[in-house]
Amino acid sequence: MSIVVRTLSDRVFEVVREQILKGRLRNGEPIRQDALATELGISKIPLREALARLEQEGLLINHPNRGYYVQAMSREQVDEIYALRLSIEPQAAAYASSVATDDDRAVAMRAFGALDTAAHSNLADVAVRNREFHIALVEPGRRPLTTQLVERLEVLAERYVIAHLEPAGRDARAHIEHQALFNAWLERDKRKVEKLLKEHIQGTLKDLRAQLKAPD
Amino acid sequence: MSIVVRTLSDRVFEVVREQILKGRLRNGEPIRQDALATELGISKIPLREALARLEQEGLLINHPNRGYYVQAMSREQVDEIYALRLSIEPQAAAYASSVATDDDRAVAMRAFGALDTAAHSNLADVAVRNREFHIALVEPGRRPLTTQLVERLEVLAERYVIAHLEPAGRDARAHIEHQALFNAWLERDKRKVEKLLKEHIQGTLKDLRAQLKAPD
DNA sequence: TCGGGTATGATCGTCTACGGTATTCCATCT
DNA sequence: AGATGGAATACCGTAGACGATCATACCCGA
Secondary structure (H helix, E strand, C coil): CCCCCCCHHHHHHHHHHHHHHCCCCCCCCECCHHHHHHHHCCCHHHHHHHHHHHHHHCCEEEECCCEEEECCCCHHHHHHHHHHHHHHHHHHHHHHHHHCCHHHHHHHHHHHHHHHHHHHCCHHHHHHHHHHHHHHHHHHHCCHHHHHHHHHHHHHHHHHHHHHCCCCCHHHHHHHHHHHHHHHHHCCCHHHHHHHHHHHHHHHHHHHHHHHHCCC | CCCCCCCHHHHHHHHHHHHHHCCCCCCCCECCHHHHHHHHCCCHHHHHHHHHHHHHHCCEEEECCCEEEECCCCHHHHHHHHHHHHHHHHHHHHHHHHHCCHHHHHHHHHHHHHHHHHHHCCHHHHHHHHHHHHHHHHHHHCCHHHHHHHHHHHHHHHHHHHHHCCCCCHHHHHHHHHHHHHHHHHCCCHHHHHHHHHHHHHHHHHHHHHHHHCCC
């Protein structure tokens, strides 16, 4: 009963996604299918399947007969992503905290630890750990659509975090917030989880907005 | 500047989606790729792309090396879908009502009319009109992710509505609710839109729950 | 010099054909 | 009965070809 059976297009989906997140495939840039396929050592069918799914996720956009492009980032999208996260995630994490099994809690603990120890490596890795931590807080709710949605929003948000939040300072604050949030989650204090997560998301949004206003 | 340029896989995506919604492809049933492709008169490349996207949407599920299956319906999923809709849609429609242009309002008006006149045709058509009406209430917010998400949830919900809400009685009530909701929307009464839409969604959920408890 | 039309090249979207491989199912054997 | 083995089925991925379409550079005429 192992789930290690995965299709090629499944794995390519993740590989390309991470490449987009890490900025390896840049903003408004076109995806050259033949080039990318040979670079990945695969044929175009699994690649195109992965690209189609990434478009569905909102990371790519397809212009018929012109190909896939990395979805451009914009201030409006930041606002939209975070508005959606605020509508979904605090509630979902609060509920999950109340029904998490011991296994779930152990998984979340590990995710928290991984985020902790990764805190001083490069930003892209931290971002991945951060994503996994946030998902681990929601997953125990056994609501697949919700979890998937949270993951998707997290992924979309990650692009902006990686691109704009290099500055330190955020690290320390986020760490403190994560700690408090996770404590409340372990104590199954739904109200507190909801409140803290809401504040945490708002805090990140505020940082992002500040960064987005200044440069360029 | 017409946007009628669409790829084959794009159109197939919609065709197959509607077939799933209308129950033409049944619940836990496998999708025979070759058969479906020849039936649609296309090759497997665009079909597989469409299927990959439909999996991302939550209508299909892929078992590696065994193929795609129509995602089974379940009571838990109903609850989840409607919980998400309640978290997103009322707010989104309320906001959209406040920023809708005259064009947007005309579009919404047409969608309302179409739903109205279709009210006595078969349920599947009504469901499509219903979806389009709900989207038209949200679209003017110009928040692409939100709109796409609302559409997705609407699509997922539609399966259950089509499968379980054949009984009349719902028609009349839904019509009244739509009327009141649409009036508030046209008046840009955000609070009222939010309240009425929330009640409307809850009402549908209640009907669905009643139907799901009884049979089988 | 500049604008518009055209040729050209690159890339996409789709098709066809083929082979490997995983799964399923059934018959056979112990 | 249960295990083994093999055939059938369908999926997964590769390879190559081709027309359609878009972008660019070029050319020509005013």
